[in-house]
Amino acid sequence: MLSMKKIIERIKIGFSKIKKDYPVLLFYIIANIINAILLGIFSTGNFSIRALLFNIGYVLIMGSFSFLIKKKNRNIYYFLTSFYMIACCVVNVMYYNYYSSFVSVSLLATSVFVKDVGDAVMDMVIRPTDWIYLWEFIGLYIVIKKSHEVNEVKKNYFRKAILIGVISMGIGSGLPPYNAYSGLIKLWNRVSVVDSFGVYVYQLDDFVQSLKPTFNNIFGHDKALREVKEYYEENRTVQSVNDYSGIFKGKNVITIHAESLQAFTIGLSFNGQEVTPNLNKLVSKGMYFNNFYAQVGVGTSSDSEFTYATSLLPANNGTVFVNYFNNKYATIQKMMHDEGYYVFSMHGNVGDFWNRDTMHINMGYDKFYSRSSFVIDEEYGLGLSDESFFRQVVPMIKDISTSLNKPYYGTLITLTNHTPWRDTELFSDYDLTMTTEIDGEEVVRDYLEGTMMGNYIKSVNYMDKAIGQFISDMNDEGLLDNTVIVIYGDHDARLGKKQFNYMYNYDPVNDRLLTEDDPGYKEFNDYDYELSKKVPYIIWTKDMDKGMEIDTPMGMIDASVTLGNMLGVYNKYALGKDIMNISKSDGIVVFKDGSYITDKVYYSAKNGEVYTISNGVISDDYLKKNSEYADRIISVSYDIITYDLLKELD
Ligand code: GP9
Numbered sequence: 001m002l003s004m005k006k007i008i009e010r011i012k013i014g015f016s017k018i019k020k021d022y023p024v025l026l027f028y029i030i031a032n033i034i035n036a037i038l039l040g041i042f043s044t045g046n047f048s049i050r051a052l053l054f055n056i057g058y059v060l061i062m063g064s065f066s067f068l069i070k071k072k073n074r075n076i077y078y079f080l081t082s083f084y085m086i087a088c089c090v091v092n093v094m095y096y097n098y099y100s101s102f103v104s105v106s107l108l109a110t111s112v113f114v115k116d117v118g119d120a121v122m123d124m125v126i127r128p129t130d131w132i133y134l135w136e137f138i139g140l141y142i143v144i145k146k147s148h149e150v151n152e153v154k155k156n157y158f159r160k161a162i163l164i165g166v167i168s169m170g171i172g173s174g175l176p177p178y179n180a181y182s183g184l185i186k187l188w189n190r191v192s193v194v195d196s197f198g199v200y201v202y203q204l205d206d207f208v209q210s211l212k213p214t215f216n217n218i219f220g221h222d223k224a225l226r227e228v229k230e231y232y233e234e235n236r237t238v239q240s241v242n243d244y245s246g247i248f249k250g251k252n253v254i255t256i257h258a259e260s261l262q263a264f265t266i267g268l269s270f271n272g273q274e275v276t277p278n279l280n281k282l283v284s285k286g287m288y289f290n291n292f293y294a295q296v297g298v299g300t301s302s303d304s305e306f307t308y309a310t311s312l313l314p315a316n317n318g319t320v321f322v323n324y325f326n327n328k329y330a331t332i333q334k335m336m337h338d339e340g341y342y343v344f345s346m347h348g349n350v351g352d353f354w355n356r357d358t359m360h361i362n363m364g365y366d367k368f369y370s371r372s373s374f375v376i377d378e379e380y381g382l383g384l385s386d387e388s389f390f391r392q393v394v395p396m397i398k399d400i401s402t403s404l405n406k407p408y409y410g411t412l413i414t415l416t417n418h419t420p421w422r423d424t425e426l427f428s429d430y431d432l433t434m435t436t437e438i439d440g441e442e443v444v445r446d447y448l449e450g451t452m453m454g455n456y457i458k459s460v461n462y463m464d465k466a467i468g469q470f471i472s473d474m475n476d477e478g479l480l481d482n483t484v485i486v487i488y489g490d491h492d493a494r495l496g497k498k499q500f501n502y503m504y505n506y507d508p509v510n511d512r513l514l515t516e517d518d519p520g521y522k523e524f525n526d527y528d529y530e531l532s533k534k535v536p537y538i539i540w541t542k543d544m545d546k547g548m549e550i551d552t553p554m555g556m557i558d559a560s561v562t563l564g565n566m567l568g569v570y571n572k573y574a575l576g577k578d579i580m581n582i583s584k585s586d587g588i589v590v591f592k593d594g595s596y597i598t599d600k601v602y603y604s605a606k607n608g609e610v611y612t613i614s615n616g617v618i619s620d621d622y623l624k625k626n627s628e629y630a631d632r633i634i635s636v637s638y639d640i641i642t643y644d645l646l647k648e649l650d
């Protein structure tokens, strides 16, 4: 056995040999490790010894191949592989800025959307530090010019480097978190994979995983089918029977998919003016689900459409709309079609965005009216402005209602409230200043004016106005008498925590932020931030007058099940629940990464933390049971989507 002293001695000798004979390689190894560390710091902000050991292992193994290459070609190898690793860092850090997750090769097909969300990308994605990783090219060039490496091939060095790389990763594996491997295999939570294994291992893993669907029939299909069948046998549901069953049977339905509408804006006022006066009216008369969350993955808007329609969770690798658009799904659209409804969708953006042209037909819409069906007389962001959109939609619905002798189910997808809410001239002059008194004098502070939060609030106020006008126009046309209006926020608006903190803790007297020690300071921690991502879900008809708030925790996958029961339809493959049929303590919102919310806790799968929402002791059993449930419905959704299992079930 070698003593520790001897090992250190040998490492030292090895190191000085490499420094003398392979200076470029030494630089290559150090630079790529530094870049991986920088990626961690500039994305999740995390650094772990575990990830460092995996990065060292990966870079050593990559570098080891240079021992098999003659000097003439070695520099090309250094440049090409560095190019790949630098690209991993640059692309991932930019992607993280926008999506708070890491890039997947199976998403390359969707990169076209990055082009389309143009302004938002410029504002939120590209920062000067995103390019920092390029320093390595300059360093590599200088080191190559200045130093000389030996020419010959050294197979024994190659073997040793591989061995050290593997040992480094082996030591890393022994460090916590110990459940990291299931994350590596299932890739539910990309952030924790990068935190635990480093960006290079993550990208390799993602590549291997993305090949999986191609080999579905060879790997995993039978097991997946068995497990999904088992799930439905054990959880066989029947159509619920309660006070709400069939209350809307035969009525028309208009569902408004409200872009980036968050629930904190409902009921919010500034300077005595409500942000959402029209939505507030619907909330006060209709059914308002005030503890409702979107369950999206990287497919954002399209994932909300998918989760709402199918009551399944979204895809993990890629997005359903782009990568699994040909598969069979059970949707509320198909059920309504089978009930004899005319089922349509309308949206002021181009039809191929998110592959809607194809996917909407597969989902069961009879027709998708996209940008080309509208007169583009006022453009904003990604397409037609909401005001013009809703103005044009009313006569179209009128036409549908009079020319077809059947009820209709329509989805109207809004657009204007998409980030970055920059051109505020379209918005009203909604006042977001704050007035205070200093020494008896009235002072007006800018407060939210000109901030990202301020622009968002003005934009929501604009959307509210457009929806208010739509409802009033529908009423004038007599189209509300037999129609249910449904509104859901499609996902959060990706506002930063800082934006909320500023809104809640601005001190107008001193024109600064309150700190923890100041009276009136409102704490807004990471979990308050997660919980603030709630979106509204409203169901309203003209004849409702009582108003009803439902505070059971619910997710997008519960929405169409709940509405479906009111319309008298039932989806036996739904993973969500009829919220009117369960008690508050049975509500659970499962997120795609395994995190979940109940009436008692927010459980973060990312760091295994439990945030208590209501007082009371939370038992390990409770957490275990909910985590198992979360994993199971993620798994069932995943299997149905990737293996197209609904084709095989009946
Ligand atoms: C695009 C719109 C926005 O047509 O639905 O998509 P998002 O960027 O929110 O996924």
Ligand code: MN
Pocket (backbone or CB within 6 Å): 259, 260, 300, 301, 302, 490, 491
């Ligand atoms: Mn959206």
